[in-house]
Amino acid sequence: MDFATMLSRHPGARAADPAAIAEAVRRSGRVLIVLDDDPTGTQSVADLPVLSRWGVDDLGWALDTGAAAVYVLTNTRSHDAETAARINREVVEAAVAAADTRGMPVAFVSRGDSTLRGHFPLEPEVISATLRSLGRAAPSATIVVPAFPDAGRVTVGGVHGMVDGGAFTPIGETEFARDSTFGYRESRLADWVQEKTAGEVAAESVVEITLDTLRAGGIVVADALLAAPDGAVVVVDAVEEDDLRQLALGLEIAESDGRSYVYRVGPPFVRARIGLSPRPALATAPETTRTDLAVGGLVVVGSHVGLTSRQLHDLTLRRPDAVVVELDVPSILDPARAGSVLDDAVSRIVGALDATDVIVYSSRTLIRTDDPDESLAISRAVSDALVEVVQRTVRARPPRFVIAKGGITSSDIATRGLGIDRAMVRGSLFPGIVSLWEPVAGPAAGIPYVVFAGNVGGDTTLTEAVAKLAARKAL
Structure with missing residues (x-):
């Protein structure tokens, strides 16, 4: 399928200033707690703390850095469902405890794979249930954004897939869909949600925010979010960073209206959501003061x-x-x-x-x-x-x-x-x-x-x- 032809049916990307998003995030005081199901979720960000333990003291250290997002390496993609659920509960409980002592509002991101592998819908469901058990309001909706444009994973017209050499391949036709643990058939995200929830969430009930909505601007995105039924699953297109930024602007408007969300996303969502501009690629690693290292790596x-x-x-x-x-x-x-x-x-x-x-x-x-x-x-x-x-x-x-x-x-x-x-x-x-x-x-x-x-x-x-x-x- 020719990707350029697919895109020609939609408006061009609408620019968004990451500084404006960063300022809105700063005013809200909200910190994203990112439960990263393997450490590759950090590849789109810079100068943020990452933890491999999730005690209250560890979360406190990370919150005290002043970062707009904190990564917690759960590694749940390598665990069974029961263990994954336990880890998610523990992280949410520790994060809420650490944030409460500091008077900080937090929101939770379940970082999954841009090729749709991992414990979905389990992880966002456990996050929501744990928040309710702690006396917090349940998130208004689950936002699903698997796109990872830097790696050629995009969503257009509700269909997720890979772009290589100008050709678009629906994700259900790739080797990743045949994963022995987390395999699936569907490429249209609404159908994938129905598949992964064993029909508990019907594809017809899934809310789709398409490129047409995103590229109409943050206010239109917010209108779509505010119109979504309570508890809905919302799946979102994205082809470029500005698509994710327009989503971030819409989310800021919706959250200022009292909505809250739990997110299931690919790596670049957090960067766009907190208004972090992409950094130039590192030419090498920082120098070290250690003198005991070997010659080789x-x-x-x-x-x-x-x-x-x-x-x-x-x-x-x-x-x-x-x-x-x-x-x-x-x-x-x-x-x-x-x-x-x-x-x-x-x-x-x-x-x-x-x-x-x-x-x-x-x-x-x-x-x-x-x-x-x-x-x-x-x-x-x-x-x-x-x-x-x-x-x-x-x-x-x-x-x-x-x-x-x-x-x-x-x-x-x-x-x-x-x-x-x-x-x-x-x-x-x-x-x-x-x-x-x-x-x-x-x-x-x-x-x-x-x-x-x-x-x-x-x-x-x-x-x-x-x-x-x-x-x-x-x-």
Whole structure:
């Protein structure tokens, strides 16, 4: 389907000043608490705090930074529904407690995947139910905005899909829709909501805010929001940043009229919602004062989507100086062999880091099962192995930098492999994608950490990311 032809049926984008949105947010005093189901949600923002723990003290630290949004890394996409629900409840309860002691109003964002994978409708439903249990008013509606234009994921006429080379592919026709844990069929968001709610929310009841409404301006958007029935699911088109900004303007008007919302969104929504302008891509990582780091950096690849495998192939081809360590997945899943496999991997990595960069990855043959829970358990076992390798490597020889490829992988490496509890997001290595964190304490303090989603970039982007960090090494 030709994307230009699709867009020709709609008005052109309507510009919106992010500074005006930022000022409205500042006047409201509202802070967004972003429950990020894997750490790749931070790739569109900069200079915001991110937490991997959600105690009241942790949320208090983040709120005290004065940021308009706080990210809480829940990693729920790697957990079963029961665990995901528990984590969501805990975060909301802690955030409300921390905010109440400071007299701060907060709103909640459930950050999901721009390719529609994850625990929906569970997570926004749990957020709403927890707020009610705490005596707060239930959100007026659930706003669903999966678009991620920087990565080619857009929604037009209520249909979500991917743009590549001028062609639009409905998301239900991509490999992501065949995900063994979070698969689906529908591309029209209203139909997807009906599918994911098992018919509890009929497609006909879903409110659609299309490009035509967005591009008529924030007041028209607000009218559409205010007309939505209480408790509705509202799905929103977006092709450009200004579409998201017009939505933000409409939301500000609706919220000033007493409405409140819980959001299920892709990565760039928060940037637009708080009036944060896109930052130039980082040329390299900040300098560190640590003097004990190795010469080489560590690249950890766990994602198995086709794009990641192509990126890994390009990296190993174009960086022949790097040491490559493959973790054989069948061996990892075999208790009799797993220990020796991990011992050998750690020995090779530690031995190589004082001379060059090291690439460690799980073998590319994906072990499939028809049982979603079993598939998730296999993913967890592979991630656990990568975490153990990183833990032991950092204790023996801290690398110059760490890049983690894949959503579950990057979360587990951050929280368990590197022990990152609190960090600041410093920006992106490429426009709107691939986030760089600065850990503020713990064993990883001073080690640049790059969160690289499995499903973003081109075939050479991982190689380019390593080159940026290697350039820092040569300074």
